[in-house]
Structure formats: structure tokens, C-alpha cells
Amino acid sequence: MYGKFAALYDELMADVDYKKWYMYIESIFDRFGKSPETVLEMACGTGNLSYYLAEAGYNLTCFDLSSEMLSIAYNKLNRFKNVNLLNQNMVDFKINKKFDSVISICDSINYILEDEDLLDTFRNVRNHLKDDGIFLFDINSYYKLKNVIGNNTFVEDRTSLFYVWQNYFDDEENIAKFYLTFFIEDGGGLYVRFDEEHIERAYHIDEIVKILKLASFKEIYYFDAFTFNEPNDYSERINFVAML
Ligand SMILES: C[S@@+](CC[C@H](N)C(=O)[O-])C[C@H]1O[C@@H](n2cnc3c(N)ncnc32)[C@H](O)[C@@H]1O
Known part of the structure; x- marks a missing residue:
């Protein structure tokens, strides 16, 4: 889970364009004719998307399981009166x-x-969604977790941070395990090591659709993320839209 890694999360995600992500979400609202006022963001992490949602004036509630991630989100979001930050489990x-x-x-x-x-998560979302509400989420595709990330090792050497990301994909359980090892410079030329283990489940699109239906979602759409195109065999991120 996200522990000490939280403090490095934003640095390592610096190349992710959250404004573009926010614009994509707005384009989904437009496409489906929705003008939400109240938004719940689950697993908001350090609040990078939340920041843009807050700035746009949504009445925003966001939560995450990791208190370390939330404390960074708090620093970004506490100036907004329209944001409520919680520590909860999806x-x-x-x-x-x-x-x-x-x-x-x-x-x-x-x-x-x-x-x-x-x-349980999708049922919980349903119970917190208005009848005409819209549920948006994305997943790392099965293809990405198995073929792009799985069974690969990534190394990053930055001035004051060195990290190794070793990944293993378990074909039977459809689980990708990431072993992260960080060395951070302590300011005096010494490096402090810490390790974290993260696990992601690889889902096929039809598995997600089946579970959404079991949770009573009736209208279900999915796209190659950041577009409105159908996913293809090499799509790395799939964006779902579900309505009751
Ligand atoms: C890859 S990060 C994404 C964070 C954020 N959404 C972003 O875009 O940067 C995954 C997040 O999911 C959170 N998370 C994992 N399992 C969770 C759960 N069961 N309930 C709530 N948050 C969870 C982690 O703590 C972490 O902040």
C-alpha cells in the first residue's frame, strides 16, 4: 500500500497531465449530457485530479485509503471551501x-x-449515486499489466532519488506484483532505502462489465482512455462510463 512512497508520488507522476485528464472527464460529462454539481472522487491519492475538480467549482468529496496520500492531498486542497476530504475504503x-x-x-x-x-465497491457506488448520475473510472488494461509492466524491471536514476521497480505477473491469479525499492539522498550524501509492495489485479473488459451489471448498472460504455474510440488489443488504459 501507499506508505512512504506517498511523499514521492507527485515527483514520479510529474509527466502525467492531470489537467488533460480533467478535460477528458469534462468531455465525458458533455457527451453524456450530464452537468453534475456534486462529485465523489474515490481513491483520490494526493489530490491531483481533485485540485482541478475543486478549482472548477464542483461540490467535491474525495477519499483515499492511505492517510499518507491524504495528507499530501490536504496541503493541495485545504484552501478550497467546496472540498471534503475523507479516509475511507472503496x-x-x-x-x-x-x-x-x-x-x-x-x-x-x-x-x-x-x-x-x-x-461490493460497485454496489456501494450505486448506493451513493443519484438515479440520473454518472460513474466514471479507468483501469490498467489486462494487456498493459501482463505485457507492458508485468515481468519487467524499471530503473530510474535521478539526482537525489534512485529507484528500482521489479514486476511479476501471475497468470493464474491475474495479479501484477510491483516491488519498489527507493534510495533517497538524505542531504548529507547518504542514501536511505525503503521498500513498498503494490499489487494490481488485471481485469478483462467483460469481467468489469459483468460485475457492473451485477451491481445494477444498466448503461455501460468503455473507451480507449482519453478518446471515445473502442479499445483495441493494445489499449493500455480503458475508461468506463456506467449509469443506472
Ligand atoms: C495509482 S494511485 C491513484 C491516485 C489518484 N487517483 C491519482 O490519479 O493520482 C491509487 C490510489 O488508490 C488508493 N487505494 C487503493 N485501494 C484503495 C481502496 N480500497 N480504497 C480507497 N483507496 C484505495 C491508493 O491509496 C492510491 O492513492
Whole structure:
């Protein structure tokens, strides 16, 4: 889970264009004729998308499981009066409110490893979504987790940070395990090491659709992320849109 890595998350995600991600979400709202006022962002992490949603004036509630990620999100978001930040789990969150839209980006859904937990998550979303609401989320595709990330090692050498990312894909469990080892310069020329293990489940599109249907979502669409094109065999991120 996200522990000490949280402090480095934004540095390592510096090449991710969250403004573009936010614009894509706006384009999905437009395409489906939605003008939400209340938005729930699940697994908001360090609040990079939340920042743009807050700035756009949405009445925003966001939550994450990791208190380390949330404390960084808090520093970004505490100046906004329209944001409520919570420490909850997607699988069993409880907020006494229904939202116009529920969102989760950047493969947070892949962190849910079991079908039953994914069903509980989607049921929970349904219970927090207004009848005419819209649920948006993306996943790392099966192809990406198995063929692009899985069984590969990545090394990054930056001035004050060196890290190794060793990955293993388990074909039987459809699980990608990431072993992250960081060495951070302590300011005096010494490097401090810490390790984290992350696990993502590789889902096929039809598995997600089946579980969304079990959770009573009736209208389900999916796209090659950041477009409105059908996913292809090499799509690395799939964006889902589901409505009741
Ligand atoms: C890859 S990060 C994405 C964070 C953020 N959405 C972004 O776009 O940068 C995945 C996030 O999912 C969170 N997460 C994983 N499992 C969760 C769960 N069951 N409930 C809530 N958050 C969870 C992690 O703590 C982490 O912040």
C-alpha cells in the first residue's frame, strides 16, 4: 500500500497531465449530457485530479485509503471551501449523501483484487449515486499489466532519488506484483532505502462489465482512455462510463 512512497508520488507522476485528464472527464460529462454539481472522487491519492475538480467549482468529496496520500492531498486542497476530504475504503465506504457523479482515475480500481470486493465497491457506488448520475473510472488494461509492466524491471536514476521497480505477473491469479525499492539522498550524501509492495489485479473488459451489471448498472460504455474510440488489443488504459 501507499506508505512512504506517498511523499514521492507527485515527483514520479510529474509527466502525467492531470489537467488533460480533467478535460477528458469534462468531455465525458458533455457527451453524456450530464452537468453534475456534486462529485465523489474515490481513491483520490494526493489530490491531483481533485485540485482541478475543486478549482472548477464542483461540490467535491474525495477519499483515499492511505492517510499518507491524504495528507499530501490536504496541503493541495485545504484552501478550497467546496472540498471534503475523507479516509475511507472503496469497498465499504459510507457517506450519508448521494452524488451526481462518482469518479475514480489512474487505475485505482485495479487495487481491488477480488471479484466480491469489486462487486461490493460497485454496489456501494450505486448506493451513493443519484438515479440520473454518472460513474466514471479507468483501469490498467489486462494487456498493459501482463505485457507492458508485468515481468519487467524499471530503473530510474535521478539526482537525489534512485529507484528500482521489479514486476511479476501471475497468470493464474491475474495479479501484477510491483516491488519498489527507493534510495533517497538524505542531504548529507547518504542514501536511505525503503521498500513498498503494490499489487494490481488485471481485469478483462467483460469481467468489469459483468460485475457492473451485477451491481445494477444498466448503461455501460468503455473507451480507449482519453478518446471515445473502442479499445483495441493494445489499449493500455480503458475508461468506463456506467449509469443506472
Ligand atoms: C495509482 S494511485 C491513484 C491516485 C489518484 N487517483 C491519482 O490519479 O493520482 C491509487 C490510489 O488508490 C488508493 N487505494 C487503493 N485501494 C484503495 C481502496 N480500497 N480504497 C480507497 N483507496 C484505495 C491508493 O491509496 C492510491 O492513492
